């Protein structure tokens with residue numbers, strides 16, 4: 001386990017993260033008990049959580065860090081302004097950290113390296129600063145964008161004005177015009193749409209670096225720690241399909257299957273239909289399936305190896321069948337691999353059939369090897 005560098009506390013960031021968390025955990029319940037909540041305060045909280053989180057996932061992450069689509073000015077402006085309200089630093093800083101995360105995932109230069117432990121990946125990397133700060137030499141493209149640089153220079157002002165001052169003013173005015181104490185309205189907006197919203201949005205983002213590298217499945221690759229999880233996708237506006245994302249980081253989709261919960265993907269798609277986004281990058285279905293089949297085959301081989309080495313007294317009766325199944329999976333994999341490299345157009349039916357077959361074979365292999373290991 002990595003030793004936390006307690007002598008390198010980043011006092012400003014730490015005070016902010018701990019202070020906001022304490023207000024959210026203690027101040028907010030006290031406020032709610034004393035003053036209750038009205039629908040306007042709730043609506044502002046809901047709007048701000050959604051706008052902030054979506055600006056991080058659609059803007060900071062998929063648009064600016066990965067260039068997975070091109071956006072028109074209003075989209076860039078909105079995501080940069082509400083992204084700033086997340087108090088997760090400027091888009092330029094964020095993208096630089098995130099690009100290093102992908103390039104060096106699970107290694108020392110990964111800023112939120114999960115191999116240093118869950119706590120480090122979640123929040124430790126922000127509370128403690130490693131010296132020296134790595135150079136931001138991987139965002140030259142973003143430095144050419146005037147809007148990104150404007151946000152970089154004024155990020156804290158934007159965050160304070162749009163993320164705190166505006167909701168407080170709206171809370172003040174709403175109460176004022178409804179014959180209630182205006183300052184209670186302002187305080188409520190500060191607590192809910194301000195602080196509680198910041199804490200929720202931040203920890204949901206942090207979960208992508210901690211939980212999404214700890215819990216879930218790895219259908220596309222086991223060469224990195226990233227995992228797919230529907231629960232995490234729900235908490236993170238679709239970013240929980242993190243195994244897919246690390247394998248195909250330039251795809252605008254994280255939940256690539258039609259049924260997967262990915263509101264950020266749906267938003268980008270809708271923006272493209274409205275003429276506000278274009279150039280949506282997608283990995284071809286055949287390449288995605290190739291990754292899945294490759295991973296399934298690796299897992300099947302591992303099961304076969306285990307049964308061979310540590311199987312019970314009856315294991316020998318299933319070894320031939322297991323071996324045949326693994327061979328068949330390999331043959332399918334190589335056939336698809338050749339089709340992909342020869343750029344053969346494969347029908348959706350064919351790909352679906354391969355996928356179904358691979359999954360049922362892997363299920364069968366798992367069932368048989370579990371019985372042979374019992």
Ligand SMILES: [Zn+2]
Nearest residue numbers: 208209226242
């Ligand atoms: Zn990651």
Ligand SMILES: [Zn+2]
Nearest residue numbers: 061098245249
């Ligand atoms: Zn990413």
